Amino acid sequence: AQKITQTQPGMFVQEKEAVTLDCTYDTSDPSYGLFWYKQPSSGEMIFLIYQGSYDQQNATEGRYSLNFQKARKSANLVISASQLGDSAMYFCAMREAVTGGFKTIFGAGTRLFVKA
Amino acid sequence: DTEVTQTPKHLVMGMTNKKSLKCEQHMGHRAMYWYKQKAKKPPELMFVYSYEKLSINESVPSRFSPECPNSSLLNLHLHALQPEDSALYLCASSPGQVSGNTIYFGEGSWLTVV
Numbered sequence: 001a002q003k004i005t006q007t008q009p010g011m012f013v014q015e016k017e018a019v020t021l022d023c024t025y026d027t028s029d030p031s032y033g034l035f036w037y038k039q040p041s042s043g044e045m046i047f048l049i050y051q052g053s054y055d056q057q058n059a060t061e062g063r064y065s066l067n068f069q070k071a072r073k074s075a076n077l078v079i080s081a082s083q084l085g086d087s088a089m090y091f092c093a094m095r096e097a098v099t100g101g102f103k104t105i106f107g108a109g110t111r112l113f114v115k116a
Numbered sequence: 117d118t119e120v121t122q123t124p125k126h127l128v129m130g131m132t133n134k135k136s137l138k139c140e141q142h143m144g145h146r147a148m149y150w151y152k153q154k155a156k157k158p159p160e161l162m163f164v165y166s167y168e169k170l171s172i173n174e175s176v177p178s179r180f181s182p183e184c185p186n187s188s189l190l191n192l193h194l195h196a197l198q199p200e201d202s203a204l205y206l207c208a209s210s211p212g213q214v215s216g217n218t219i220y221f222g223e224g225s226w227l228t229v230v
Contacts, residue, residue, distance in 0.1 A: 033216045043204050045221035052216050091158055095215040102172055102213050106158035
C-alpha cells in the first residue's frame with residue numbers, strides 16, 4: 001500500500017499566485033515526521049519544510065507553509081506568491097519512528113510549472 | 117547552497133570500468149545515505165551508515181559497494197555496472213536517526229553507463 005500519495009502529477013500556477021500541492025500519508029506509528037523537498041532540473045533535492053506528528057501548529061518557512069490535518073492524514077504544501085524559480089518537482093516524504101527513522105518514504109512527486 | 121558535497125557531478129563509465137562517487141559533509145551528522153533516482157521517479161534508498169557502520173543495505177547488487185572512511189565521508193564504489201544502473205545518485209546526511217531529523221541532500225552525481 002502507498003504510504004505517501006501525491007495525486008497531482010503536474011500543476012500549473014500563474015506567477016505571484018498561491019498554489020497548494022496535495023499529500024496524504026498512511027501510518028499507524030504515532031511518531032513521525034513529514035517533509036517537503038523541491039527538486040529542480042539540476043537534480044539537487046532541496047529541503048523546504050518539516051512538520052512533526054506532535055506539532056500543534058502548522059509549519060511555516062518563508063513563502064512555504066504546511067497545512068497539516070492529522071485526522072485526515074494530509075500534509076499539503078502551500079506556496080504563496082509563486083515565482084518562476086519555483087518551477088520544479090516537489091516531493092512529500094515521511095519518516096516513521098517505528099523504522100528507526102532511517103527510512104524516508106517519498107511520494108511520486110508533483111511537477112509544478114509557474115507561468116509568467 | 118547545500119552542505120553535502122558530491123563529486124563528480126557527471127560520470128560516464130563503461131561496463132568494465134571501476135569508478136567511485138564521493139560525498140562529504142561537515143555538519144557533524146552521524147547518519148549518511150546513498151539514494152538512487154531514475155528519471156521521473158522518487159529517490160530510492162540504497163544504503164544507510166550510522167556512526168560509520170553500515171545499518172541498512174536495501175538488497176543492492178554487489179556491483180555497488182559503499183564505504184564510510186570517517187564520519188564526514190561516504191563513497192560509493194562502482195564496478196561492472198549495467199546500462200540500467202544509469203541514474204542520478206544522491207548522497208544525504210542527517211543528524212541522527214530520529215524521525216524528526218531532516219535529511220539534507222547533495223546536488224547528486226549523474227551516472228551514465230555505456
